[in-house]
Amino acid sequence: MKNLKRIASLLLAVVLCIGLSAPAMAAVEDTGFSDVSADAWYAGAVQYCVENEWMSGTSATTFEPDSAMSRAMLATVLYREAGSPAVTGSAGFTDVPDGSWYTEPVAWAVQNGVVGGYGDGLFGPDDPVTREQIAAILWRAAGSPDAEAGQDYADENLIAAYAAPAVDWARANGIMSGKENNRFDPQGNATRAEVATILMNGAQEETVEPAPAPDPEPVPAEETEVLVAYFSATGNTENIAEHLQAILDADLYEIVPQEPYTSADLDYTDSDSRSQAEGRDPDARPAISGSMENMEDYEVIFLGYPIWNGQTPRIISTFLESYDFSGKTIVPFCTSGSSGIGSSARNVEGLTSGAIWLDGQRFSGSASRDAVAQWVNGLGLELDQAA
Ligand SMILES: Cc1cc2nc3c(=O)[nH]c(=O)nc-3n(C[C@H](O)[C@H](O)[C@H](O)COP(=O)(O)O)c2cc1C
Numbered sequence: 001m002k003n004l005k006r007i008a009s010l011l012l013a014v015v016l017c018i019g020l021s022a023p024a025m026a027a028v029e030d031t032g033f034s035d036v037s038a039d040a041w042y043a044g045a046v047q048y049c050v051e052n053e054w055m056s057g058t059s060a061t062t063f064e065p066d067s068a069m070s071r072a073m074l075a076t077v078l079y080r081e082a083g084s085p086a087v088t089g090s091a092g093f094t095d096v097p098d099g100s101w102y103t104e105p106v107a108w109a110v111q112n113g114v115v116g117g118y119g120d121g122l123f124g125p126d127d128p129v130t131r132e133q134i135a136a137i138l139w140r141a142a143g144s145p146d147a148e149a150g151q152d153y154a155d156e157n158l159i160a161a162y163a164a165p166a167v168d169w170a171r172a173n174g175i176m177s178g179k180e181n182n183r184f185d186p187q188g189n190a191t192r193a194e195v196a197t198i199l200m201n202g203a204q205e206e207t208v209e210p211a212p213a214p215d216p217e218p219v220p221a222e223e224t225e226v227l228v229a230y231f232s233a234t235g236n237t238e239n240i241a242e243h244l245q246a247i248l249d250a251d252l253y254e255i256v257p258q259e260p261y262t263s264a265d266l267d268y269t270d271s272d273s274r275s276q277a278e279g280r281d282p283d284a285r286p287a288i289s290g291s292m293e294n295m296e297d298y299e300v301i302f303l304g305y306p307i308w309n310g311q312t313p314r315i316i317s318t319f320l321e322s323y324d325f326s327g328k329t330i331v332p333f334c335t336s337g338s339s340g341i342g343s344s345a346r347n348v349e350g351l352t353s354g355a356i357w358l359d360g361q362r363f364s365g366s367a368s369r370d371a372v373a374q375w376v377n378g379l380g381l382e383l384d385q386a387a
Helices: 005-013 041-051 071-083 104-112 130-143 161-172 192-204 236-248 275-279 313-319 369-377
Strands: 228-229 251-254 300-306 330-337 361-365
Touching: 005 161, 041 192, 071 192, 130 161, 228 236, 236 251, 236 300, 236 330, 236 369, 251 300, 361 369
Parallel strands: 228 251, 228 300, 300 330, 330 361
Antiparallel strands: none
16 A cells, blocks of 8 residues: 555646646657657657656557557556556456466556456456546545535536546546536546656646635735736636636636637647647747737736647737736736646746736636635735725
8 A cells, every 4th residue: 555645646646637748848859659749749748658667659669649548558557657566466357367468567556446446357457547437546546535526517427426426526626627518528538648648747746736725815906907818719718717807806808819729720639730830830929809908907917828738829929919018917827638837938928028927827627716716815916805
């Protein structure tokens, strides 16, 4: 059991929609795999996991980043990450043969309560790891804590009974985000690239979303004029922006692209997609539909965006170059699958002159209003408090 704490810190550090990169953005010159291009969002994570011998290619030249992670592979990866400790006894599953590459990892994972079997003598080594299974693994690694059920997902009825408390806990603690339309997608699969990213981010100790404060004080801005400006392609950042608007009694401005982003545009697995092409081009400035008439009225601007390949989408650059922010305070915030805010805001500070930038904060798309209020309260901004 002594590895459990380590596994917990490894896994708990991850906020899911799993799989999207962060420090992975460190330049990778050549991954050594023909199917992992150096500019893929997961290239750094793949390289990191391979270098640490936690994961290996599926052949000498391929990694199969988009293949589903099987349960045997996950057990093996966690076992390797734990240092491949000696294992005695077998896991006793009829579908885990003696002497296979995953026999010892599965026995270790089961003996340490990290991954369970199906209860009928089967482990399902070739079955893909689903999102509800990952929630359960994270939850068990954290000691199976109680969590209030909170708001149901739209597909709550599809969540297996054994995983239901784990999913509640993962949501309440901002550890796993839902997907679009308030779905959890319990049977959705995790890919090898996503799991590589989990492992890397966990090892690099990204911070977990803070647990909601019991009774955070609202911080309405009664005199300071506050604007919450945000870009959101799929609604996650918009959730946080709306929390901020309510907490601060602020004005809300959505940065709307003149040409909306389609699903194909947002496909980060396609290096030719619009988002990827814009990301590679430092001069890309996607046009914004409409403009703000009264930017000069605002003293504090909360600026929200989704992390795209570790950075701000280029439309944020368009926004920053569209107005005079001198003398104004800019407070960045972002949502992401798992990446931290990293250098994303710092890298666009230079587009404004004379503005004061505060350190930013990353949230999961489903972060609670309490969690956002707790962050706002800790900013030290001289915003007027509620009476
Ligand atoms: C093109 C693209 C690139 C992305 N890159 C990352 C990334 O590097 N790291 C990450 O954690 N999430 C990444 N994501 C996931 C988004 O940051 C995440 O889903 C975010 O919450 C979306 O916010 P929105 O709904 O406001 O658009 C990416 C998403 C897209 C579409």
